[in-house]
Amino acid sequence: MELQIDHLGYTYHPGTTFERKALDDICLTIGSGEFIGMIGHTGSGKSTLVQHMNGLIKATEGRIFVDGTNIYEDGYPIRELRCRVGLVFQYPEYQLFDTTVLSDVCFGPKNKGLSGEEAKEKAREAMRAVGLDESYEMRSPFELSGGQKRRAAIAGILAMDPELLVLDEPTAGMDPEGRDEILHLLKKLHEERGISIVLVSHSMEDVANYVSRIVVLDQGKVLWDDIPSRVFVHVEELEKVGLAAPQVSYVMAKLAQTGWDVDPSVTTIDAAAEQICKVWVTVQDNLKQVADGVWKRN
Amino acid sequence: MLKEITIGQYYPGTSILHRLDPRVKLLGTLVFIICLFAFGTTAAYIVAGVALACMITISQVPLSFILRGLRMVLILMLVTALFNLFLTPGTAIVQIWKIRITVEGVKMAVHMVFRLSFLVLGSSIMTLTTTPNQLTDGLEKGLGWMKKIHVPVHEIAMMMSIALRFIPILTDEANRIMSAQEARGADFHSGGIVKRAKALIPLLVPLFVSAFRRANDLALAMEARGYHGGVGRTRMKPLVYRRRDFAAYLVIACFAVLMFLAWRFIHLELPFLP
Numbered sequence: 001m002e003l004q005i006d007h008l009g010y011t012y013h014p015g016t017t018f019e020r021k022a023l024d025d026i027c028l029t030i031g032s033g034e035f036i037g038m039i040g041h042t043g044s045g046k047s048t049l050v051q052h053m054n055g056l057i058k059a060t061e062g063r064i065f066v067d068g069t070n071i072y073e074d075g076y077p078i079r080e081l082r083c084r085v086g087l088v089f090q091y092p093e094y095q096l097f098d099t100t101v102l103s104d105v106c107f108g109p110k111n112k113g114l115s116g117e118e119a120k121e122k123a124r125e126a127m128r129a130v131g132l133d134e135s136y137e138m139r140s141p142f143e144l145s146g147g148q149k150r151r152a153a154i155a156g157i158l159a160m161d162p163e164l165l166v167l168d169e170p171t172a173g174m175d176p177e178g179r180d181e182i183l184h185l186l187k188k189l190h191e192e193r194g195i196s197i198v199l200v201s202h203s204m205e206d207v208a209n210y211v212s213r214i215v216v217l218d219q220g221k222v223l224w225d226d227i228p229s230r231v232f233v234h235v236e237e238l239e240k241v242g243l244a245a246p247q248v249s250y251v252m253a254k255l256a257q258t259g260w261d262v263d264p265s266v267t268t269i270d271a272a273a274e275q276i277c278k279v280w281v282t283v284q285d286n287l288k289q290v291a292d293g294v295w296k297r298n
Numbered sequence: 299m300l301k302e303i304t305i306g307q308y309y310p311g312t313s314i315l316h317r318l319d320p321r322v323k324l325l326g327t328l329v330f331i332i333c334l335f336a337f338g339t340t341a342a343y344i345v346a347g348v349a350l351a352c353m354i355t356i357s358q359v360p361l362s363f364i365l366r367g368l369r370m371v372l373i374l375m376l377v378t379a380l381f382n383l384f385l386t387p388g389t390a391i392v393q394i395w396k397i398r399i400t401v402e403g404v405k406m407a408v409h410m411v412f413r414l415s416f417l418v419l420g421s422s423i424m425t426l427t428t429t430p431n432q433l434t435d436g437l438e439k440g441l442g443w444m445k446k447i448h449v450p451v452h453e454i455a456m457m458m459s460i461a462l463r464f465i466p467i468l469t470d471e472a473n474r475i476m477s478a479q480e481a482r483g484a485d486f487h488s489g490g491i492v493k494r495a496k497a498l499i500p501l502l503v504p505l506f507v508s509a510f511r512r513a514n515d516l517a518l519a520m521e522a523r524g525y526h527g528g529v530g531r532t533r534m535k536p537l538v539y540r541r542r543d544f545a546a547y548l549v550i551a552c553f554a555v556l557m558f559l560a561w562r563f564i565h566l567e568l569p570f571l572p
Contacts, residue, residue, distance in 0.1 A: 016363075017310070056477050087481040095478040097503035107500065111483030142507070156482055157501055 001067050001084060001164045001196075003030040003053060009061030010048055010220075022048040024220040026062070030164065030198065035190050037201045037207035037228070040217030041242035046200045047090065049217065050166045053198070054085035056065070083112045084160030090169050092153035096141035101132065101152050104141050108160040119159075128158035130185055147178035158189070163187065166198040173268070178180060181212055204246040208267035209244065216243070229265040248272045308429045313358040315427040318542045320436025326550045327424045333554055334416055337561035339546055345560045349553055350419055359426050367422035368415055375414050388445040399513025430462035438528075439537050460516070468509060475504045 010023040022045045030036060030053075040046045051057040052064060055071055055078045064071050071081060089095065098104035102123055109119035127136065136144070141152055145198040154170065159266055167186070171179040189195050201207050207214060207228070214231045216223040217239040224231045232238070232245040235253065248269050256264040261282075262275045314324070318516030334346060354364055368375075390410060424434070438455035445451050480501045486497050 022566075051477065054481055056480060079485065082481055082483055088479040089474065089481065092478065094499075094504055095475055097500045101390055107484070108482040109478075112487070160483065 001244070002032060002065075002067040003085070003164060004068075005029070006063070006065065007062040008049075008052060008059045008064065010045075010052070010057065012058045014060060015235070022220050023052075023059070026220075026222055028215065028222065029227065030196060032163075032196060032268060033190075033194050034196045034213060035186075036196075036198045036213045037211035037214045038198060038217065039202070039204065039207055039214060039243060044217040044241075045220040046217055046280065047168055048199065048220075050087060050168050050200060051167060053164070053166050054082045054087045064255070079111075082158045083108070084162055085164045085166060086157040086160055087168055088154055088157050088167040090152075090172060092157075092170075093146065093149035094142075095156075096153055099140060100138050101127070101141050101144070102137040105152065105156045108156050108273040112160055122159045122161065123155070128154040129158055129189065130155045131181065147181070150178075150182070151185075154185075164193065164196045166200070169199045170199070171201065171203065179206070183277050186210065191204070203243055204232070205248075207268075208249075216241075228267045232267050233265055243293070257286075307425065309359045309363055309426040311358050311427065313356055313421070313427065314542065315353065315357045317542070318427075318546055319537055319539055320428050320432040321440040321537065321539075322543045322546045322550075323424045323428055324433070324436050324440060326546065327421055329550050329554050330420045331417060334413055334420075334556040337557045338409065338413070339564075340566045341560040341564035342557050343416070345553075345556050346416055350416060353423050354419075357423055357427050359423070364419060364422055364426065367418050371414060371418050374381055374413055378410045378414065379407040382410055396474065406555075434459035434462070435533070435535075435537060452531075456528075464509075464512070467512070468505070470525075471508055472505055474502055496535050497541075 005026055005028040008023055008026040009021070011021055012018065012020045019083065026049060038046055040051070048057065052059055055064075066081060066084075069076065071078065071279065084266065096104050102120065105123035105126055106116075106119040109122040110116070114122065116160060124134075124137070127133075130153055132148065132155065136148070136152070141149060144152060150170070154167075157165070165186075170182050170186075174182070184198055185204055186199065190197050199211060211228065213226070214228050215225045216238070223237075223241065224234065232249045235245045235249065238244055246267050249267055251262070252262055252266045252275070253264045254273055255262045255276075260279055262272075262279055266272045266275060330346070330349075333342070356359065357364075383399055383403045383406075384397060385402050386403035386406050388400035390398040390400050391404070392399045428436070437458070438451055441451050442451075466503045476484075480486070484500055486501070487495070489497070522557060
């Protein structure tokens, strides 16, 4: 599916003293099969924006088109849209409520209108996808560990078979292992099932490692919308809005500055390692030649 | 859906009412309410209405904001008015079959509507100009004498301020959980009453779980910072009476006297007004 956001604006509590403009003239197109990272300082409007994507919040200005149809039109099946655009909230584990993990994961598919058996089928599939095996099905969601709870909650969204999966800081408050597990899971979903993903995050490393396009928000506006290497070149501007480039970008920039022949726009550790190895090989070759020269002279 | 809760809502400002000692405002509200019940004549209510209008003007809170408080008791007011209208015995004006409207009924209904709206408006002026913290501080200090008869004033005040403090947090949380469940296709807004009640389970269970979690965290955090109840506890902002507070007490006393005089000596004979 293609989601097109057209000059979208949102104001909280319009007409009162608490009025605050959260989003301002946002234009964004999310195509089929994309993996987008959305970064921005706290309060930049990320969470507000993602809640527009499945129609939970109605914009005060602008429109949203899904496959060419305006979702604010009268009679648009908004609940169907919520199944097509799966939104995983921040700390989704706080929405678990049922007595068993399986029935909790079934909640979404059942709301979608599937029968009990079909819903269970979908739920089992989603639980397998997030790495929770059969032994978890009958356990209470409240006795799971933090990471397992979060995966169960994500399974609850996945079970609805969304075409676009939007995750609001899915790795917040998790240890490195849990974080990697979740991000790998997203990558797998994207590659194997072709789900489009929007990943909202604070961590530049996470975003740089997984996404193919970055949207930077600041004070409710889109600051950049580009591929990671071109976004993270703007280190100074990013720092000005309370963000940063991935640490490896800083290293590479420093190396390039001091005269090493490396590409400063590299954003992932793997790519950086490759570059440094290449430089190291040439350095080694040079050293060898010098050493050979010295050897021959003697 | 849960945005309409305005109980204890504070409207930031710098008016004289905002700066008054909360004890003055508490007593003032109490006097106002007692007077409304004690002196129930048209003349007295005109005095009360004028006083109320003055206070609203002084408070600098927009009128629309104050009237919002009335919306919450609209149904209560309607029911009260209807009951009084139809069920008060007396001389009938209109009679259809067994249902009849009496002169006394109309008077009673009008009286009730005014009393209720004055009550709500009066107390919302207080809550709108006083932060919940000031309010409980005022209560604690104002009722301090009750400690002598072993009423746990500090504990009650602390519980009140925590409860008030948690209203917005829990509303936020409820809204968030509601959105999260709606993102999973939940439907809170349609269907019959049974279906709606059932639909609340996915909202209430996580809400209770998180309320208990928050209560636990708060208790732990309070203990970690050495909280041990009210004995020997000093305040960051101790309540001290200033000149304006004494002046306000004088105004309150004048108001009570005026109400009494209006009730005792002025008798307005108006049709359909008590």
